[in-house]
Amino acid sequence: MLSLLDLRARIATGRLTPAGAVGLVREAIAAREPEVGALVCVDPAPHVAPDGPLAGIAVGVKDIIDTADLPTAMGSAIYAGWRPRADAPVVARLRRLGAVPLAKTTTTPFAFMDPTATRNPRNPGHTPGGSSAGSAAAVAAGMLPLALGTQTGGSVIRPAAFCGVVGVKPSFRLLPTVGVKCFSWALDTVGLFAAGVADAAHALALMTDRPGLDLPATDPGAPRIGIVTQDFCAAPAPEALAALARAAAAAERAGATLRDLALPAPFGEAFACHPTIQDFEAHHALAWEYAHHREALPPHLRAALERAQGIETPAYDAARRVAHHARRGLKDVFGESGVDVILTVSAPGPAPAGLASTGDSRFNRLWTLMGVPCVTLPVDVTAAGLPLGVQVIARFGDDGRALAAARLIERALA
Template structure:
């Protein structure tokens, strides 16, 4: 399977060798070929409107099925929302349309973006989960069915499936992209993100969608802090080897790299992610729980059974811990000589089987910190492994510049 490059498609469209309609048709052909085995979609527009102009014209986009679309159902991965048709597009979808893109299909999501697995298969790792919750978006890009897809991350729902499926995933700074019209799980954590075939593609798309051209900059040589996480259970040897391989290649390409460690405070902050997420999710899904508990999938049902017992005082304390940790991280990075941190994207390769969507423990802290994260696939044999680039809050440009540098170094390596 060859992935569809957004920048290549746009270059051909701008050169006049491909029309936007032909580009979308090409995407639809790829979907027809691969979807029967991958099952990344829950709905596809049979007769999409394809704008002739716009900086993303010809680009078909997959929309995670917790994001409202006026022209396609939005079913939240749950029978409770079977055939549910919102009135309006979420702002992120309206924005894509305004840029000329075609929100072609809704992609599978775990129910309400929690952890009960989907039917989606991992195009790069047969027999293994594609990850979650944004399973369909990651798999669709990995299978070459779409050049761009939207996901959301509350714990690790963008970076983890992207890493497992061998694509680039971007979780931007908190609220860089508006989550209005996106089904809420946790209002202080839910973050919209992108999946693309390359960091260059992702940077180009994010700059346009956010209306912030400065996000899309040429790669420069970054100063990197190498973070071997010790604030939670260690990563698997394969993930650490991939991180070391990435380090070696980046170093050979000229990057300045030094070890970086987080103060103990962040171990505590890491623990409190669950308090915040769980307290908020119990409120966010109150109607679903109160009126349709039996229709909830088992992991989410059990989660809400317990998370609704969290006390407001525990939540307030967790919010204070998070607030303090965000300020500490800002100060630490501001006072360092580092552009970005480099760490693992996930504990290892996608777990075998389909009973789990994998583990978000190397993503949750960063989601809570609100900082931009990008996962880039590391070259190697076997099922994909990614490394995660992390920059300061609001400095999405720097995260993507470093990701592009790594991507180029990985491609150019001898």
Template sequence: MSDLTRLGAGALAQLIRSGTVKPSAVMAAHLDRIALREPVVGAFQHLDADNAMERAYAADALPSGGLLHGVPFVIKDIIDTQDMPTGWGSDLYATRRPDRNAACLQAFLEAGAIPIGKTVTTEFAYFRPGKTRNPANPGHTPGGSSSGSAAAVADFMAPLGFGSQTAASLIRPAAYCGVCGFKPTTGRYDLAGVMGLSGSLDTLGVLARDPGDLALADAVLRGTGLPSTPDFEDALPRISLMRGPHWAEGSVEMRDTCTRALAAIAATGAETGEIAHPPVFAHLTQAQIIVMGYEAARLRQAEYAVGVPGISQHFHDLIAQGLEVSDADYNAALSTRDRASSMLDQMFRDVDALLVPSAPGPAPKGLAATGDPLFSRMWNLLQVPSIALPFGTDANGLPLGFQLIGQRGKDDRLLDIAQWLRGHLKPV
């Protein structure tokens, strides 16, 4: 049997269902990997190895009815867990113990998945980094705020991980660590038990090493059956590159990655092209900053009242600046979003997905920050689904990639396209 840690969630679930391997063997392999690599990567805020093995042994004796029976996964530490601390990346809540599981966690448990532990998040899923390092090069950031989940999945500590996004907190770490990340249409998943920062922007998501596992996790979270294999025999997807208002601010490597990816997609026979962004898109990043600050300031006033050093200066400043945003400016930002959203819907009459940068470039050196959220802010404001896909590395071996943007509410279609692309893309 090949190294079980190299297999994805779907492959592991199938092996367990067939009786080829037991959940305990799968869990033991991943815990061995964690013992080897965690001192370098630092993905975990709370590792629950004993309980994970106990659950795995219990799963050995149970029928494998759930879609994720016996499959290990990790949980971002802003998601409530009844039997583990949930500290939100903050010293204020380091000993916080929820009295119930988050809805997303409960869905995974009912599907038979087994949690390994809680992964590092930035403070309140915002700016201040935790201890996590990039598995590709420990001197570089893994991105944030879903730092630990992205690093754990990338480094074969788990096949699946929960993340979240308010600005770029899932797509950016997926890009920096070289894994797949799915940020669904806002509101697709139940956020009960997930720490809130900005009500109209907060979105639960998942990280995996293969788009098929993103679709599998989506099926579990939505309570649907096993996802079918995408079929594009009748018509291949239509994918267009949108350089967007910040294209010039991306690195040469990122711009080259996007154009190479488009050429590789064209080589499959799919319809490709380029599409210009409407002028209003140039205002979306600032609109996202306004909306995020305004909503965070009204949701997290209790933490703001504690002040520095109980909270970081960065988080204090986010709330302070948000309190200065007027209702009129907030509503104007939402109006900008709505105008752009209508224009984007028109674009999707002619394309199935947009190809855009996932980050300004490869993961920056240093651990004092988690990188620039520039290339995801506007898409998160527009509440559309997005999927980060890895596509090669730079000269130093750091991952590169791009993200696919789908129409709001058309998540199934975007997941299908991502799976199809992963099976057909060849480097150009």
């Protein structure tokens, strides 16, 4: 994989120019894209800034995020060839930092569940996940050092885990969602993919102008980790539990203290409310497409929007109250348990076979609903070469602690 920090170090020492770094990416795309199919389009003549903290870093942008220089088709024929007049703020920020938004990456249509044709670079017979399929696969294939995705259920953490890369879903609204096609305004979160935790932390620190998110060179101290398995939903596969145990053991070797942590009943109730909030808001966010292009919508999305017509406003309001209660309660869980971060599986197991499904988001939805930062990192691979990941979760706004704990585990595993 291409490391953002390695490319920047080579540029800083004069061993590589920003244009040369983009050239390396182009070579990698030419070599891997035909088999992976992670990209919608590539800018044939991008402007490469000569300086800036991310000069020379080519970025993949999920195709529901507006770009002025490239089409934004949202994975749908309805918007084929659509060219926004302006970049989304998150893309504009990357340009100001010197980065090159080089390619649009594939997304499931409108970032829902109908799969793309993108293949998992680790095993092409398996899904890369969704909805940020192209972003995860492009980084995993070594075609891009940084890519943007979005998460409404599990669309950053799960594909990152399936493809064996680092994925970060920051605290809700840490990265702006203006200029991103809305599916659920209470849940949609912009996230990113990178080769390693330090790469992702550096990018997020620059993108948010929060230097404290960048990982220190010195050991930040041993975290107190709570192990969670979500006993209110179906259990993960044995391989996923084994990866969780391996990550926990590595953290303990590195000095972390561990304890098992059971989530109180309100979190199971909140977990069950996620679909009501998501689908009710999607019904409104995609009202124009449903009214005017219903037959052009893919089957899973069309069926979901049809079901959502039956969600009454009182049910939606009740679900929001349950979620709010759980968010407030999560502060108490951290405080009363004495843990700094939570460690859990990133997905129920390895990437499922075939391209008909993007996988199950049941180990992501609650944390998206809570709005808290999540970082997934690869831990192991199955006999079939499929990655297995774990995710680190911290309090709302404590993104730096989640990144630091993930880096500690990553180093211990190495």
